[in-house]
Amino acid sequence: xxxxxxxxxxxxxxxxxxxxxxxxxxxxxxxxxxxxxxxxxxxxxxxxxxxxxxxxxxxxxxxxxxxxxxxxxxxxxxxxxxxxxxxxxxxxxxxxxxxxxxxxxxxxxxxxxxxxxxxxxxxxxxxxxxxxxxxxxxxxxxxxxxxxxxxxxxxxxxxxxxxxxxxxxxxxxxxxxxxxxxxxxxxxxxxxxxxxxxxxxxxxxxxxxxxxxxxxxxxxxxxxxxxxxxxxxxxxxxxxxxxxxxxxxxxxxxxxxxxxxxxxxxxxxxxxxxxxxxxxxxxxxxxxxxxxxxxxxxxxxxxxxxxxxxxxxxxxxxxxxxxxxxxxxxxxxxxxxxxxxxxxxxxxxxxxxx
Amino acid sequence: xxxxxxxxxxxxxxxxxxxxxxxxxxxxxxxxxxxxxxxxxxxxxxxxxxxxxxxxxxxxxxxxxxxxxxxxxxxxxxxxxxxxxxxxxxxxxxxxxxxxxxxxxxxxxxxxxxxxxxxxxxxxxxxxxxxxxxxxxxxxxxxxxxxxxxxxxxxxxxxxxxxxxxxxxxxxxxxxxxxxxxxxxxxxxxxxxxxxxxxxxxxxxxxxxxxxxxxxxxxxxxxxxxxxxxxxxxxxxxxxxxxxxxxxxxxxxxxxxxxxxxxxxxxxxxxxxxxxxxxxxxxxxxxxxxxxxxxxxxxxxxxxxxxxxxxxxxxxxxxxxxxxxxxxxxxxxxxxxxxxxxxxxxxxxxxxxx
Numbered sequence: 001x002x003x004x005x006x007x008x009x010x011x012x013x014x015x016x017x018x019x020x021x022x023x024x025x026x027x028x029x030x031x032x033x034x035x036x037x038x039x040x041x042x043x044x045x046x047x048x049x050x051x052x053x054x055x056x057x058x059x060x061x062x063x064x065x066x067x068x069x070x071x072x073x074x075x076x077x078x079x080x081x082x083x084x085x086x087x088x089x090x091x092x093x094x095x096x097x098x099x100x101x102x103x104x105x106x107x108x109x110x111x112x113x114x115x116x117x118x119x120x121x122x123x124x125x126x127x128x129x130x131x132x133x134x135x136x137x138x139x140x141x142x143x144x145x146x147x148x149x150x151x152x153x154x155x156x157x158x159x160x161x162x163x164x165x166x167x168x169x170x171x172x173x174x175x176x177x178x179x180x181x182x183x184x185x186x187x188x189x190x191x192x193x194x195x196x197x198x199x200x201x202x203x204x205x206x207x208x209x210x211x212x213x214x215x216x217x218x219x220x221x222x223x224x225x226x227x228x229x230x231x232x233x234x235x236x237x238x239x240x241x242x243x244x245x246x247x248x249x250x251x252x253x254x255x256x257x258x259x260x261x262x263x264x265x266x267x268x269x270x271x272x273x274x275x276x277x278x279x280x281x282x283x284x285x286x287x288x289x290x291x292x293x294x295x296x297x298x299x300x301x302x303x304x305x306x307x308x309x310x311x312x313x314x315x316x317x318x319x320x321x322x323x324x325x326x327x328x329x330x331x332x333x334x335x336x337x338x339x340x341x342x343x344x345x346x347x348x349x350x351x352x353x354x
Numbered sequence: 355x356x357x358x359x360x361x362x363x364x365x366x367x368x369x370x371x372x373x374x375x376x377x378x379x380x381x382x383x384x385x386x387x388x389x390x391x392x393x394x395x396x397x398x399x400x401x402x403x404x405x406x407x408x409x410x411x412x413x414x415x416x417x418x419x420x421x422x423x424x425x426x427x428x429x430x431x432x433x434x435x436x437x438x439x440x441x442x443x444x445x446x447x448x449x450x451x452x453x454x455x456x457x458x459x460x461x462x463x464x465x466x467x468x469x470x471x472x473x474x475x476x477x478x479x480x481x482x483x484x485x486x487x488x489x490x491x492x493x494x495x496x497x498x499x500x501x502x503x504x505x506x507x508x509x510x511x512x513x514x515x516x517x518x519x520x521x522x523x524x525x526x527x528x529x530x531x532x533x534x535x536x537x538x539x540x541x542x543x544x545x546x547x548x549x550x551x552x553x554x555x556x557x558x559x560x561x562x563x564x565x566x567x568x569x570x571x572x573x574x575x576x577x578x579x580x581x582x583x584x585x586x587x588x589x590x591x592x593x594x595x596x597x598x599x600x601x602x603x604x605x606x607x608x609x610x611x612x613x614x615x616x617x618x619x620x621x622x623x624x625x626x627x628x629x630x631x632x633x634x635x636x637x638x639x640x641x642x643x644x645x646x647x648x649x650x651x652x653x654x655x656x657x658x659x660x661x662x663x664x665x666x667x668x669x670x671x672x673x674x675x676x677x678x679x680x681x682x683x684x685x686x687x688x689x690x691x692x693x694x695x696x697x698x699x700x701x702x703x704x705x706x707x708x
Binding site: 163164165168169172173212214215216217218219251253254271272273274277292293294295296298299300303307310326330332 | 517518519522523526527566568569570571572573605607608625626627628631646647648649650652653654657661664680684686
């Protein structure tokens with residue numbers, strides 16, 4: 001493997017000194033980029049793009065050619081694991097992801113098998129190793145998975161949901177059934193993420209997109225508990241370096257203390273939290289990633305720069321901050337505005353690392 | 355006016371002693387009740403129901419006939435004010451509310467007039483006075499409005515939104531334009547709510563459904579600031595009693611301290627906050643309303659009872675708690691489960707008020 005030339009991202013996650021605040025963007029390989037749309041059109045549909053290692057590598061690298069980013073993230077979907085369990089993932093235009101065979105009964109859940117990451121998920125591993133090779137050590141590669149709770153919401157509901165009627169009914173009426181599902185998912189995610197590391201991922205992130213839909217207590221029981229299990233089961237070192245783990249619960253700003261207790265290295269923040277407050281609450285334990293509202297990218301470069309400065313100032317001096325958006329970049333953002341965002345972080349953050 | 359027989363709800367909001375924790379449900383007059391669906395079918399569409407004072411009164415009273423509730427809430431829509439400003443509110447099946455004439459330019463905003471509550475909104479006032487009369491003093495009547503920010507999201511986007519692209523672009527690019535809109539809305543809401551009090555409302559609630567979509571700083575600038583203006587402008591006494599004011603920002607659990615500073619009497623909580631934590635943070639200043647996840651009503655009566663007990667125990671002894679759901683009751687809930695919820699609060703809360 002080529003030696004890593006830029007390790008700012010990994011160092012900041014471990015709270016080691018850096019020369020400036022590292023930056024990347026969630027969903028940085030995405031529809032706001034015309035070159036992404038072209039490659040996706042070539043692939044056909046979204047899953048064909050994920051399953052073609054060369055095209056998945058191509059879209060992963062596209063934002064790095066445009067912008068001075070400090071990390072690459074594997075191009076894949078959060079729902080690969082349930083798909084590999086046999087649920088039949090498909091995408092309906094304008095409807096988001098759906099499953100042909102939802103898993104909303106105890107019998108269906110009992111039948112689920114933990115997928116072999118090198119077999120049913122082999123296409124992801126081939127993408128990881130291809131991307132890692134093609135990165136040529138420029139920046140580290142982030143591997144990722146959806147959280148068990150988040151995966152389970154799609155599996156039980158059959159797709160996206162506003163009120164999570166079926167899975168919440170299961171949580172309150174048949175908790176043992178849901179725990180069986182979540183436990184299988186946690187086991188699957190551990191194998192999946194460890195295989196990503198074995199194939200070249202240098203950092204891991206767990207996306208808990210829907211943990212914020214739970215109550216204070218239900219979050220601990222149905223989401224955090226299984227992210228804890230994953231953190232405990234992950235390979236934390238590879239190629240002689242620590243593999244940092246970041247947990248991100250969208251809408252989880254109230255629960256940062258509990259998340260930091262899991263032993264993860266960093267927490268992702270959405271934009272509802274003031275990052276300075278978050279640092280005071282948990283910054284002695286974990287690094288923080290975030291947290292500009294992606295909608296700020298609709299504004300002018302000057303306004304974007306102002307917002308970046310505000311977030312940097314709120315975090316304050318020293319390491320432990322990875323700049324990012326508070327959620328994935330929106331598809332209608334002007335790519336030049338994304339560039340203004342990244343340049344602003346790169347320029348303005350130097351003074352916080354003297 | 356008939357003398358008020360049950361003032362538990364008003365007393366708890368003012369942190370005066372009560373014999374048990376008062377309870378009501380957001381959207382208690384709603385589609386989960388067959389009698390509501392029958393009346394709505396009679397009215398035709400949703401706005402015709404709102405505009406017919408006798409039918410609006412009928413659906414307001416329906417849940418009180420079924421359940422031992424401690425408050426009634428005016429049956430109306432949160433978007434009556436922008437509709438009265440001339441935007442042309444309509445409802446598309448499965449699409450939620452929409453406006454025929456969105457207000458997304460400075461010229462459109464400049465032309466907006468503050469509606470006269472007794473004229474353009476006279477139908478709401480007639481509903482308030484009819485309901486108040488027909489309540490015959492059984493329980494107090496809650497009046498309400500959407501918050502300026504929440505109203506503005508629908509006005510600028512033209513309807514519901516997931517990412518609030520247009521209004522956030524306005525917030526970051528043309529803040530003065532948005533402030534002009536929010537200021538007109540705050541003035542309108544003050545007149546609207548004061549007129550509701552003049553017509554018989556005994557308590558007021560401001561629903562900030564979309565404040566939680568904002569960043570920490572943007573929430574203060576674009577949502578809270580205008581709720582503050584409203585709190586400052588409201589009639590706080592009528593018929594020799596205090597008219598308590600409750601602010602509810604869904605997803606605002608991180609910002610309770612700032613909300614409590616407005617001088618309101620109570621805060622509504624969604625289910626992501628532990629109510630005991632909220633009490634420790636702000637309970638010396640304000641009463642708290644909430645906060646069971648409405649999805650718990652999908653579970654069995656025994657499980658509902660358990661959840662009620664947990665929330666009561668978390669709040670602890672003493673007054674200052676109005677039990678409610680953390681959001682409106684869902685349409686597919688079994689009305690018997692709503693009854694189990696209300697009975698559980700009534701029975702289990704007595705021991706916290708010795």
